[in-house]
Amino acid sequence: MIRNLLAAVVLLFGLALLVGGVRLVTLGGTWGYVVLGAILTLSGALLLGGRKGGLVVYAAAIAFALVWGVWEVGLYWWGLAPRGGVLVLLGLLLLLPPVVRALPRGTTGFRGYGAEGMILAASVVAAAVVAGISMITQPYDTPGALAADRALAPPATDAGAPDGEWPAYAGSLAGEHYSPLAQITPANVGALEVAWHYHAGDVHVDLPGTALESTPLVVEDTMYLCTPKSEIIALDPVTGEERWRFSPVLAELTPELSTYATCRGLAYHDGRDLGWEVSDAPPPTAEENAALVQASMEGVTTAAAGVSQNIVAGTAIPGEPNPIIVDDAPTEPSPIRADCLRRIFLPTRDARLVAVSAETGTICPGFGGGDGTVNLWIGQPNVSPTAYYSTSPPLVTDEAVIVGGSVNDNLSDMLPSGVIRAFDIRTGRMIWNFDPGAPESTEPIEPGETFTPNVPNSWSLASFDPELNLAYFPMGSGSPDQYGGARTEKQDLLATSVIALDASTGELEWSFQTVHHDIWDYDVPAQPQLVDLTIEGALVPALVQPTKQGEVFVLDRRTGEPALPVTEVPVSLDAVPGERPAPTQPVSAISFAPPYQTGAMMWGLTPVDQMLCRIAFQKLEYHGRFTPPSLEGTLTHPGSFGVLNWGGVAIDPARQVAFAMPVYLGFTSTLIPRPDTLDEVVSAPGYPMGNENFGTPYAASLKPFMSPLGLPCQQPPWGFVQGVDLTTGATIYRHVNGTVRDMAPIPLPFETGVPGIGGPIATGGGLAFLSGTVDYYVRGYDIATGEELWRARLPAGGQSTPATYMGRDGRQYLVVVAGGHGYVGTKLGDSVIAYALPEAGVVAASR
Template identity: 75%
Template sequence: MLRIILSILILALGGVLAVGGVELISLGGAWGYVALGALLVLSAVLMFARRKSGLAVYGVAVLFALVWGVLEVGLYWWGLAPRGGLLVLLGLVLLLPPIPRGLTHGTEGFRGYGAEGMVLVASIAVAAVVAVISMVTQPYDTAGRLASDRVATPPVTDADVADGEWASYGRTAAGQRYSPLAQITPENIADLEVAWQYNAGDVHVNLPGTALQTTPLIVDDTMYLCTPKSEVIALDPVTGEERWRFSPTLIELTPALSTYATCRGLTYHDGSDLGWEVSDEPAPTEQEAEALIRASMESATTQAAGVAQNIVAGTAQEGDPNPIILDQAPETPEPMRADCLRRIFLPTRDARLIAVSAETGTICPGFGGPDGTVNLWIGMPNVSPTAFYSTSPPTIAGDVLVVGGSVNDNLSDALPSGAVRAYDIRTGRLTWNFDPGNPDDTSPIEPGETFTQNVPNSWAPGSYDVERDLVFLPFGSGSPDQYGGDRSENVDRFTASIVALDGETGALEWVFRTVNHDIWDYDVPAQPTLVDLTIDGETVPALVQATKQGEIFVLNRETGEPVLPVSEIEVSQNAVPGERPAPTQPVSEISFAPPHVTGAQMWGLTPVDQMMCRIAFAGLNYEGRYTPPSLEGTLTHPGSFGVFNWGGVAVDPARQVAFAMPVYLGFTSTLYPRPDTLDSIVSAPGYPMGNENFGTPYAAVLRPFMSKLGLPCQQPPWGFVAGIDLTNGETVYQHVNGTVEDMAPIPLPLETGVPGIGGPIVTGGGVAFLSGQVDYYVRGYDLSNGEVLWKSRLPAGGQSTPATYLGRDGRQYVVVVAGGHGYVGTKLGDAVIAYRLPEE
């Protein structure tokens, strides 16, 4: 009976591979599946006839799969496993004594297995030897180590931030995500233990893009963090006890309105030493505080923005526009309440900017008006709830607060503006604005006017050069992402670019475009990092920018000119009618661009799903990294998540190295001609990533390039950590990072290298910390060689950037937020966990 069952299984497997292999050949793919399928079918037929030669043929099939696999992917375990794993498993079952003994036609000897059975035994033995060799071979790892003099370089400090504090998103205005603290070192990091855990109580399991992604601030013995529902929480950084919580009243967020809300960080400002006039007004009572919160909601709704509502698709509703509400910020500063000299600035998911006392957690009047609120909808076209808000903390640039925002792309060609605004940090009055559609006029917009709709937006954090009074902002694209045939010259100029603005006036100093005519959603996703580099014996004021497409550009931040070489490569011009792809794209000396994808790199758990991925790949348009989206479907690799996303890289200014988490996950991008109507054609059930793009010639559907089993079609590794010498562009080391423990159906901690979103930090002690990969761990690495020295299990995905600080007890802490991320498939959570070394 077992023989019959196995024969049927092998026959079915062989038949599927043979039929699928024929289809693959018709698409110009490999012929190997037809050969393998034929061998398996022949083996099954022979065993049905009770012939031991079926065992020998099966052994030949195992050897064929093995040799074919080695020729395609080399001695790489994860590449060979889908080709031979199932075959070897079935082969072992075939060697159970009842099977060969039931095959009556064939040679005798070898305890009834015959010479035919020995062929199968030998093939499995060869496969086992190859498997062992491939398991200890990691062809995608690059070992290396920083020079000893670089490793021994003492930490450097920042004059504007105390060594033990993490005062802004990237710790300082330079956005380096570097701390000079050095208590935790490669020698003692293994002793790190949990100091405390706090649960924020804000989990939205019904909204897949909504997650706790904040990087905490630690200033003046208080930790500040924000939640998806725009709360601010103040904690004791040594004990984790809650000190206060600010909860604004918000527009209701529902799946019908939006599936995405986050707050990645807050902005802290200390005006204690600025000579501001202080009133003797006490902090408000609980009732007075509630009244201020209600007032802020009433004066900062979308209805108060002064333009018609645009709920669906960028078309104004019929009827009169709403009454225009002008900027209510005072023209001259009013006396400041004493507890408001130190303030937290909170960007809310309903497009407000609220000033909150860092001491009491209550609204600070005088910023934007008596309710302490600036309405970010003022001046915006195409008002629609949740279509625009600031996901990242504002950037302090001298006396102004620079605010960008995230626009809900790909709904239509008439969405809110990507204009960046600068508000007086004392009063909240608009000081200047930079509108990519009108870049030469940065004077504050006139009452009743609106910014240019649909221009590129700056949704990631900015950085600031205090000495040069320059603000550096990363820009994305206007809507839609996948079609740019109708874009203006200015829109193309600022799409996917880094922009340097004068901090006092907003005047454009320079712009560097990282993608020419972006039609792949390759926004510049991360905070620019400022660092002084020593190159050829000279100190160069540099800016380091990680990008979705895998380039890390190193520019002179005074001029925008490349410090490390940038070249232009020719790219595919195979685009849909109306599109006008750029003929070339910039490539940096530091490039983590994925290798050119081939059918041999398709992956799966078995030969069948691997073959299906090869068939899917053969049916896609793919001519390299910059293949335009198409009607047939295009493989976009890297996909929308990018090689680097909002976590960016961490830069050690002393050792002049960057620590990075490059990840690789391809997407498919398919365009659909759409009528000039408001009919939905791609966002029905079954199109979860459908972009309607109302008002444009094409709708689009984006999906991760996955198999029917929900695994990436491209073989591992999907994620790495890397160390880069910024003085010469050399990648010193690159290691596979992360396991499939929390991805696979069976939770085995197999190290494949996994994707993720979130950023690293580095310290003066020579260690790096990272929690962004999709297995639920925070890890500590030796910065000199990238080796994992410590890890700790998290209760959910750690898709955030850690922080480190010095507690009042004199001990160094590392804090990690485990909020998860529905779009990358990790469990949502609300845990804030701090680690420290044990007391001596």
Template identity: 55%
Template sequence: MLRVLIALLILLCALACVVGGTWLGVLGGSWFYLVLGLLLAAAGLLLLAKRAVGLMVYAVALLATLAWSVWEVGFDWWALTPRGGLLFGLGVLLLIPAVRRSMRYKTSQIAYTGMLSLSLLVSAGVAGYALTQTQGIPGAFSEERMTAPVSEQVAADTVPEGEWHAYGRTAAGQRFSPLAQITPNNLGELQEVWRYHTGQIRDGADPGETTYEVTPLVVDDRMYLCTPFGTVITLDPTTGEELWRFDPQLKQPPTVTTQHMTCRGVSYHDAGPAAEQAQAVNNNGMDNAARLQMSASEVTDKAAGVAQNVAAGQAMSGDANPQVKRDVGYAGGAVGICRKRLFVPTSDGRLIAISAEDGSICPGFGGDDGTVNLWANMPNVTPGSYYSTSPPVVTDKVIIVGGAVNDNASTTSPSGVIRAFDIYTGDLVWNFDSKKPDSTAPIAEGDTYSENAPNSWSVSSYDPELDIVYLPMGNQSPDQFGGNRNDAVEKYSSSILALNASTGKVEWVFQTVHHDLWDYDVPAQPSLVDLNIQGQRIPALVAPTKQGEIYVLNRVTGEPVLPVTEVPVPQGAAEGDFTAPTQPVSAISFNPPTLTGKDMWGATMFDQLACRIQFQQLRYEGRYTPPSEQGTLVYPGNFGTFNWGAVAIDPDRQIMFAMPVYLAFTSKLTPRDDGTSRIVTKEGEPIINENFGAPYATTMGPFTSPVGLPCQAPAWGYVAGVDLTTGETRYQRVNGTVRDLAPVPLPFEMGVPGIGGPIVTRGGVAFLSGTLDYYVRGYDLRTGEERWKSRLPAGGQATPSTYLGADGRQYLVVVAGGHGSTGTKAGDAVIAYALPKE
């Protein structure tokens, strides 16, 4: 009976291989599966007939599969396993004595059994050898490099050593701490010191992209953080005790147009004596009653007629826009409690100033309610379609705010305008509308900004010495069709944009993708660092991108510091569109090799075969293959090789530490019959990828097998160390396990995706919590080796921070709240670690 069962399983495998293999071969892929299917069919039929020669035929099939697999992928264990794992297991079952006894006895049965045994031993030997092989780039920085003296810091880095004042610690965005208590030698001794729960966790009623991405700030022995719902919480950083919280009382619940609910952080500003001077100036002769023009709630009421229209995702350019007057701010006597203040962006389109001392409102910033209404002068007011997800940039004069505009909902989205408000009064100082780049003077009260103008949704950097703000720029919708973009949009989309922080005038622009059709908007904060190259000190910025290029530019001029080369890319865009002939490739590039059929993967040979068939059906000619009605493979995908977590820069050692991620996505264009009907979503569902008003809707998603695994072979995630003076990648190590991704919690280190960023310290360590398994990890910065990890109660898709506690110990703090888009477990934990007390 057992023999019959095994023979039937072999025949089922044969059937799948013959049918799938024929399909794959006709599509232009490998014919091996068909050959294998015929061998397995012969073996299965012989075994059903009790013919021992079936063992020999099966052995031939197993050895042929092994030889073919090694020829395709070498000795990569994770690539070999799905090709031969099931066949190996069935071969072992065929050696069970009861199976062999059930066959007709012949002297030759011994030889056939021996051949099968030999094939299994050879397969096991190859597998054992493959387990000793490693992926990535082994290497390390020299000991001399790691003992480099402390260098002169850029002007933006004037922050006390034990504190963390901004998302990237300083306005330079390096994510580097000069603290050195924790080293590679004692890293393994880190232990949890305290754990705090915010009490706010996403649930099924929240938008899918409700994500906890905050990096806590630590200033003057206070820790400041926000939740995805805009609540600001202040903790004692040494004990984790809650000191106070501020609830912005969101005025607009999530709607079908709400794509995001997140808060990456708040912004801190200490006005110092300048605040008193500002108060005196702004109170001189002004009537308080005339200062507050319109509250946020009044703006919502005034926009109701338009909001009803756009709630269905059908905002049209001809619709009447609410004419929202700018709020005129005043100091209002609030300086005493608001000399130290936090700026809080909310998901209903407000920017609120609160006291960093006690969380009370700072009246005078925008009005009595301490609020600037970010919907002011916006076209197409749509609840949930626009707000600032990232902490604004603070200078000594202005606060500079970008915003997230819903991707691929409509060609009549709100504007991606970038605005600067007076740091004390909230008055509009300048606005940069990328469709009207020369008109930076504050917009007139009755005018509106350009609809669907490219935005800047991520974190920006600031150089106070140059008075330049560096903004990572996105695209106008839709991302996958650009036939209707004007010259200004073409110039500023997917670029690093340098603006004068006081005037909003363009200093320079460097485009990272020409005519972007892949949602390769620049997602990450540029890091400012002075590099020592060939004996010269060069003011530079380091800009990571979704497509895997890391551009090192002169932050004064925008010219490349490390070489950038224009290379030809695939052509042939959809009807009505075009493709750029070349794209810029940097000396530091994490662009993966072009995928082929042999790179397809699965848990078994069958879902791997399905992935190979799917691969052959998609259009794919390498990176920058244009979107198509056929369906296009996009690799790297719009998840990004790098995303908002950015990279970490050690300015002394001139080292970059990064987490490159490799996941392929697919996109398919569907022609629209009209500009308003739903094509790819159902009524009541969130409006994503409909592209109302464009010629095509888009279907997008990860490139996965029928069982939901990535179709491309692992590893999918690494950590890497780069020499910024030469552009050389010194190491790239597989990072993360599939414990929280697989149906069974197996701790296989396959290298998993992640979102969130790393930090580095003068102690020579790096920390990272963004991988999709639930761990925070510590690494030796010199080698990239993992030296410590701690289990998290939920997804840790945020960037940690580190600081000096009141007890003199260096702390690491990380948020574990999960990420809705990646499906990691939701939570509300804030966890701090430190070395044991001496």
């Protein structure tokens, strides 16, 4: 009975591989599955006939799979496992005594196993030996270390984080993700322990895309963070005790209207030294503040919230209003309340910008009017709820609050504008606007006018150089992302670029394009990072720009000229009719570009699902990175999540190195001809509208490239940590990073290297910290070698960027927000966790 069952499994296994293998060959793929399937089919037939010779044939199948696997992927365990793991398991079952003894036709020596059984046993042992060697071999690791003199460099002291604070999203407006704090070191990081654990409350509303991914600010002994509900929470940074909470009234959203409910961070400004006139008015009472909060909602967003989703060619639904909202902020500043000299600026998910006292958590009137709120729909065309808002903190100078915004790409070819606007730091009145559709004029538009619809937007974070008075913005592209045939040259000019604007006037100083005619959703996702580098013996004021496609451009931030070499390489031009892809794309001296994909790199848990992935791969258009989207389906690698995303990289300005978490996951991109109607072609019921691209010839279907079992079709590693010398572009080290503990059905801590989203930070103590992987850990690394020195389990996904600060108790803290991420698929949560050395460790570190 057992013999016949196993024999039938082997036979069916072989037939599946044989049939699928023939299909793969017809698509131009390998003959390997045909051969393996034929051997297994013969083995199954012999075993069903009671012949021990079937064991010998099965041994040949193991041997073939072993040799074929090593030839294709080398001694790499995760590459070999799909090819041989199930085969070896079945081989062990075939060697069970009841099975072997139930095969009457064959030799009988060796305690009844016969020569046939011994041959099969030898093949299993050989496979086990190869597996054991491959398990201790990591061909994708590149060990290395920073030179000793640079590894021991003293901490930088001008990183913009005075007195151990973390006053901006990335530590400073330079965006380096760095703190000079050095109490925690490679020698003592292993002693970090939880100092406090705070729960922000049920901040995850029942909307797709919700994510608690805030990076806290720590200023003057108070921590500030924001939630997907656009709340501000102020905490004691030493105890985690809540001090106050600001909760705005929000426009109501539904799952169908929602796109992405998140707040990555807040902006802080201190105006105490600017000579402003101060009133003697006390902070409002709770009742008075509630009235201000309600007024900010009623006076600002009612018009926008009441409009049906505008998705068609620039016109609202017939019979519905499509208001033009004008700037009604005061022209002259009024005296400011004393508690509002220090303010927090909050971007809400219904497109408002609110000024709140950093001391009391109450509305600060005068910014935008009596309700302390600026309406970000000012001058926007195509007013539509959730089609536009700012997911990232604004850039704040002593003159202005400068705001980009996230446009809901791919709904149509007529959406709100990607304009960047500066609002007076006191009054909230617009002082300049940079409209990528009209970059030559930055004077505030006149009442009744609107900005250019559907031009590139800047949804990520900006940086600021006060000496040059330049603000730097990463730019996306106009909608839709996957088809650009209708875009004008003007729409393409500043798309997918990093730009430098005069912070006082908004005038364009320079631009550098990271992708030409972007049709892959390769928005520049990360904050430009400002650092002075010694390149070829000269000190260069540099800008480091991470990108989704894996290039990290190092530019002279004064001019936008490359400080490290950039070359143009030819790319595929095989596009749909009407498209006009660029013939070349820029490649930097620092490149995390994924390797060219081949059928041998496809993956699965068994030979069958691996074969199905190879069949799917052969069906897709793929001519390397920058293969245009197609009607047949294109493998886009990297996918739109990118090699690097909004988390950017961490830069140690003293050691002049970057620490990164490159991620490698492919997507499929398929263009679907659509009628010129409101019919939904790719949207799923009950979810936000998909990439319908109304007004264009094609809708777009974007999906992760996954196997039938729901695992990536490309073989691991899917994620690394990597150290790069910013002065030369050379890789110092690269290590596989992360486990499948929280990806797999069985929580096994296999180190495959996993994807993630969120950023690292670096410290003067020679460490980097990272929590963004899809396994639920925060990790500490030696920044000189990339070696993981410490990890702590998180209660949910840590898709955020950590922060570090010095507490009033003399301890350096690391704070991590573990809120998960709906689109990434990690567990949602509301945890804010601070780690510190125990008191004894602090004393030892200070000696």
